[in-house]
Structure formats: C-alpha cells, structure tokens
Amino acid sequence: MTQPPHDEPTARSQEELREQVEHTRHELGDTVQALADRADVKTRAREKAVAVREQAGAKAHEWSGQAGAKAQEWSGQARAKAAHVAHTVEEKLPEPVKQKGAAAAQGAKDKAAQAEQVWQDKAPQQVRDHRAALVAGAGAGAVLVACLLIRRRGNR
Numbered sequence: 001m002t003q004p005p006h007d008e009p010t011a012r013s014q015e016e017l018r019e020q021v022e023h024t025r026h027e028l029g030d031t032v033q034a035l036a037d038r039a040d041v042k043t044r045a046r047e048k049a050v051a052v053r054e055q056a057g058a059k060a061h062e063w064s065g066q067a068g069a070k071a072q073e074w075s076g077q078a079r080a081k082a083a084h085v086a087h088t089v090e091e092k093l094p095e096p097v098k099q100k101g102a103a104a105a106q107g108a109k110d111k112a113a114q115a116e117q118v119w120q121d122k123a124p125q126q127v128r129d130h131r132a133a134l135v136a137g138a139g140a141g142a143v144l145v146a147c148l149l150i151r152r153r154g155n156r
Contacts, residue, residue: 073090
C-alpha cells in the first residue's frame with residue numbers, strides 16, 4: 001500500500017476522497033484481520049493438529065495395507081516351503097516306515113472308534129458332547145507315532 005506524499009492533493013473532489021477513505025478502510029480491515037489470524041495461535045495450532053492427524057491416518061492406512069500384503073506373501077512362501085518339506089520327507093521315507101506309519105494311523109483310528117463306542121455306551125451326555133477332543137487326541141497320537149518311527153529310523 002503506497003501513499004503519495006502529503007503535500008500533494010490525493011483527490012479532486014470530496015466524493016473521490018470518500019471513495020479513497022472507504023477503500024483504505026477496507027484494506028486496513030483486511031490487514032488487521034490477517035494479523036489477527038496470524039496472532040490466533042490456538043486456532044492455528046488446532047488447524048495444524050487436524051492436518052497432522054489426517055496425514056498420520058493416511059500413512060497408517062498405507063502402512064497397514066503394505067503390512068497385510070507382506071504377511072500374505074510370507075504366509076504363501078511358508079506354505080509352499082512346508083509343502084515342499086513334507087513332499088521331500090515323504091519321498092525319503094523308506095517303504096517299511098511308511099507302512100508302519102500307516103499301520104499306526106489305522107491303529108489310532110481303530111482305538112478312536114473303540115473309544116467312541118465306549119463313550120456312547122457308558123459315558124454321560126455331558127462327556128459325549130466333548131468327543132471331538134478325543135478324536136483330535138487320537139489324531140495327534142498317530143502323528144506322534146509316525147514322528148517317532150521316522151526319528152528312530154534316522155538314528156539307525
């Protein structure tokens with residue numbers, strides 16, 4: 001806002017002078033408002049906090065998407081490696097060990113069937129409702145027997 005020197009006339013008429021005064025008031029009002037906005041630290045801090053919060057939320061969303069993709073990738077790799085190891089172990093097992101493992105698994109199934117029959121005949125209803133735990137235990141036992149046979153075969 002530049003002003004002419006005070007010794008020169010700035011307006012040719014009173015109407016023109018009033019317009020200049022009104023224009024100067026508006027400019028001064030805008031300047032005062034801009035200074036007041038800058039001086040309002042509380043509002044500026046609030047606005048900055050909102051902006052930072054939005055940025056942080058966007059970054060967190062972006063990172064969580066990347067983390068999920070990585071987890072899926074690693075999970076797939078782990079599954080593929082586990083399948084490969086299982087296939088390799090199966091190929092390397094001698095036939096007698098495979099037969100013993102199959103026989104042990106069949107024996108575990110037979111024991112589970114016998115236990116199921118005993119439960120049906122003698123166990124109260126509340127106990128029969130939890131028979132899934134027995135079946136899972138029998139399956140785990142079969143796996144344990146197979147692992148022990150494989151380990152025993154490897155120590156020879």
